[in-house]
Amino acid sequence: MNKPLRKVAVAGMLLLVILIINVNYIQGSQADKLQTDPLNSRQFAQQWEHNRGPIMAGKVTLAYSEKIGGKDGKEYQRHYNQGTLYSPITGYVSVFSRTGLESAENGLLDGTDKRLALHNWFDMLVGKKAAGATVQTTIDPDAQQAAYSGIKNQTIRRGGAVAIDVKTGAILAMASFPSYDTNDVAVHDGEKANKVFESLNKQKPAPMLNYATRETFAPGSSFKIIDSAAAIESGQYNKDTPTDANRLLLPESGQELHNSDGDEAKCNGSPPLIDSFAASCNSTFGRLALTLKQQTLENMAAKFGFNKPTEIENGVSSATSVYPTKPLGGDSLARSGIGQEVVTASPLQMAMVAQTVANGGKMMKPYLVKRVVAQDQSELVTAEPKQIGQPISADTAGQIQEMMRAVVDHGTASAVLAGRDIAGKTGTAETGIGGINEDWFVGFAPRDNPKVAFAVVTEGPAGSSGAKFSAPIAWRIVQAVH
């Protein structure tokens, strides 16, 4: 019986060899992945052991760690300066989770990233923990403050604003309202943190949602920038092509698509595209959507970044702005042309549209981290601006820029902004909920040779408009940018 016995012995040993290989695979090569798995709550409990590096905006410190020397690994406390103002950017570290840049740059902030280990090889040898690196954001503190206070003072419910550097895609301001103090959730005591989370989660509108990137709103007439882009790119239009601005009866229901931005008087006859745009004639753009067809608009919207999330930093991305891909009926297609009903967009998405137009058609990847510097001042990460598309030609972009200047000169925003060095497009979308309007202003400044692109959305009562509610905030942001 020894012959089969030997084979069974080999089989038995083989089982153990397989186990050894598997354990090597898990603990040898999968360990990092398991340690940072989002479901793994250990990493959050251990984070108080690390001297996390600060998060900066220019010279302003947004987040820093203080040594409190607590026991049981609670050596450091994380603090946030003006947590309510900067919550969309920094995010937080709590005993349960991490968000925002605290999450995206976690390894560099807490010193566990391999790039830091290289810089601290001697410390590692003597068992010292690597010191966290400093994350320098692209945020302009004054612009951020202007954006947040502007929205807070104006909106009756929620609001968001994003300002982007036209040439690089660097995010200069990213404000969200309502907000919350990140210090409240960064407490060591799990029970306390849990209570704060519970109370925040109960509030409506949700203060922890980032309205600048993670929520979408009906873009209203600001979507006409995309209609115009599709029209001009089709080759059948330029800014001076006469358009039909007479009353539009919707093809299915026969109802009228009202012109309602206050410039109804200008919306008749056949004004050139630029004038229809400046006066924001729904009749013109509803008709344009029907003429261009859904596929053309969908393609153009997708080129600008609709229908997929946009990644800002590792693991930090925007909500998906939507232009419908399912075939629309005639009424809905016409309404999609004026950014109503089926179309939704995040402020970040519309800011990217403005940035592309202002940058001669070149769409830049939005980003928040300018550079990451180790404690020994060596630069670990340096942001490199990256073009992620060219939805429209430089020529088309130039024409739309001119159309957006016309809005301020003699169009829907002229009453508020005339004479100021800014261009943009207003948008006012009825939500149908409690008479609330989504009030947009999307544009860039200065008018010539633009540097800052922006999108601001606030919510106002019936009768409010993008021009009255959001355009002044955009102007304040632009003035604040250094």
Place this chain on the structure above:
Amino acid sequence: MTSAAAEPEVQIATRPRRSAQLAMLIFAMVITIAGFAQVGLARDGSLPTGMYGYGAGLGVLVAISYVVVARFAPYADPLLLPLAVFLNGIGLAMIYRLDLGTSRDVQLARAQGKNPTGLWASAPNQLMWTALSIAAFAAVIVLLREIKVLQRYMYTIGAVGLFFLALPGFLPSSISGSLGAKIWIRLGPFSIQPSEFSKLALVAFFAGYLVNKRQALSIVGKKIGPLNLPRARDLGPILVIWVLTLGVLALENDFGTAILFFGLFVSMLYIATERFMWVAIGGLLLAFASALTPFIPHVQQRINIWLDPKSYFDGGCQVGNKIINQIQTVAACHAKGGTYIADSGQLMRGLFSLGQGGVLGTGLGQGEPWRTPYSFSDFIFTSFGEELGLTGAMVILIVYALIVQRGMKAALATKDNFAKLFAGGVSFVFALQVFVIVGGVTRLIPLTGLTTPFLAQGGSSLLANWILIALLIRISDTARRPAPQPIQDEGMTQVVRTQ
């Protein structure tokens, strides 16, 4: 190796290896006590008071076991006892480390509402069971001088084994049930897991039966395709027992043990008959059984969890075609209009534990293995993986491999067919058991509850495994004992080896 009749010669050292055994026992004890010391130093910065008590207790037990083996089984394999002591010792240190009564970090975690699993880890209990087990070990060595005695009572042993295996299935769940499986017999403060002992009993029965029938089993009865089946009257009893056993285990929801028994029958039939056909038939039956798994919810859950653990983390709830995780209760899932499927929290936490350990581990007493439910029993391997790292985990697996190898060596060395089959059977089953539980907690295969031999907290398993080691020591002692000297001394005789 050309003919089946000429068995290959096995090299046997026929002299006592007492000092080697002693040296290795001391080594195993040093590691154990160092383990206790490290737990204390890491946690409180001082040597734990428990170290002396547990060290002394274990030391006395080990001394007794050494004396017994040296006196009653002097020719036994010197490695088996130290390997068992090593595993038992570090297991005890880990349970001590996880015990709420002795672990400050576990107490703290509990105070913070973190739900550590040390609540049921009990080092005093485990030490008591170690004492009982080593007493049983000594008793077996002293009383059972010939393994063949078991062969004489094979039917009784088999019947008793089967009876106790089946008993929990017929007892009310309040006595036998825990975590979905009915495998316990609980009487007051004591609970026994009879399958641990039935495993040994059935190996003894099969070894006896197969030794008697191995010639008959080779006679071809019927031919079905390429398979030459033995006569029904030879195969029948085995099949009956086999079906009975697996039926009982299915009834008790104990699929880990079912796999074990299945492997046991197939491997022993193969060893006894020397016909590979049995492995092929075993493979076919296994394929058939796995085709049935979708109809057994308990098994299907385990497979779902294994394939996609993230979806089921802390409770997977199927709503429409989507599985939402972190739905912790069945009620919460129903409230969402879904069907509660399973929870992979334990498996994932075990993996996180291993990941935390990495290559070198956090150090004994410095990790957080108590985050994994049952970190001191079913998941004790991941607790070691966390605190001792890949390095420690490999040491444990290699020690298991050594036990299997020494058992197989005893099987090869012994001339008695019953002992050969018995030793081969238990050694293979030991390897299979380690594979099923360690493979389960490391997500190599679907997780089924089996004990981790010698390490996991639990009296039945410890007792059964110590008896197993005693039997292997007895078999290897018999095998290595020099043949009795001829009574008539014919003076100097030149020994000529013929082969």
